[in-house]
Amino acid sequence: MASDTPRLNSFGQPIGADVPDWTPPPLPPREAMEGQYCRIEPLDPERHGEDLFEAFAADPEGRNWTYRIEGPFDDRAALDAWLAEISVKADPLFFAYIDRASGKAVGNGAFMRIDAKVGAIEVGSIMFSPLLQRSRIATEVMYLKMKRVFELGYRRYEWKCDALNAPSRRAAQRLGFSYEGVFRQATMYRGRNRDTAWYACIDAEWPQLRAAFETWLDPENFDAAGQQKLRLSDLTAPILVARG
Numbered sequence: 001m002a003s004d005t006p007r008l009n010s011f012g013q014p015i016g017a018d019v020p021d022w023t024p025p026p027l028p029p030r031e032a033m034e035g036q037y038c039r040i041e042p043l044d045p046e047r048h049g050e051d052l053f054e055a056f057a058a059d060p061e062g063r064n065w066t067y068r069i070e071g072p073f074d075d076r077a078a079l080d081a082w083l084a085e086i087s088v089k090a091d092p093l094f095f096a097y098i099d100r101a102s103g104k105a106v107g108n109g110a111f112m113r114i115d116a117k118v119g120a121i122e123v124g125s126i127m128f129s130p131l132l133q134r135s136r137i138a139t140e141v142m143y144l145k146m147k148r149v150f151e152l153g154y155r156r157y158e159w160k161c162d163a164l165n166a167p168s169r170r171a172a173q174r175l176g177f178s179y180e181g182v183f184r185q186a187t188m189y190r191g192r193n194r195d196t197a198w199y200a201c202i203d204a205e206w207p208q209l210r211a212a213f214e215t216w217l218d219p220e221n222f223d224a225a226g227q228q229k230l231r232l233s234d235l236t237a238p239i240l241v242a243r244g
Contacts, residue, residue: 025153119155179244
């Protein structure tokens with residue numbers, strides 16, 4: 001973690017800490033990630049399209065698409081066209097989230113804005129269907145993706161969302177992403193303005209975050225009714241450097 005007192009150069013100007021022997025990490029591979037409750041697979045329209053269409057249909061009002069650029073998809077052909085478009089990209093690099101119990105895809109999301117040169121990467125385009133929301137799978141998906149990022153050698157992992165998207169902002173902080181501010185009029189979508197709230201965690205925080213996730217995901221953290229004993233937000237709260 002960087003010191004609160006900056007170094008001074010020969011001119012007496014404050015400068016950042018050295019990053020010795022820096023080697024840019026590799027790009028995230030298009031490879032699966034395995035967990036206790038989920039499997040994360042590279043998005044494949046033929047393999048995952050039917051499952052995702054069924055999962056998204058559990059939100060018939062389209063409420064979950066309010067803060068997304070695309071969707072909702074009223075028919076399978078429209079969803080398939082979108083999946084075909086995004087599945088071939090390297091950035092954003094999309095994955096499907098599989099419920100190990102059912103073997104079905106119940107959501108998707110991506111690594112994006114990948115800047116290996118400076119070791120920064122964003123998690124985004126997250127779409128959790130109602131079958132995935134507020135589940136152990138949803139948390140484990142975020143853990144596995146964070147684990148991959150930091151084990152590859154990235155220094156910074158970002159989360160950005162519409163500043164009006166309160167559930168996304170709460171989720172970021174529960175998962176250990178610290179608040180970094182709001183970029184006003186950052187972009188436009190669906191014909192409306194978007195102020196963007198920024199959150200991030202860094203490599204120095206990863207050991208504590210990993211311990212927090214693994215404590216929460218441990219089957220022993222859940223009683224016979226499946227209720228959590230320890231809240232992840234309580235485990236990650238000491239790691240946050242700012243809330244907002």
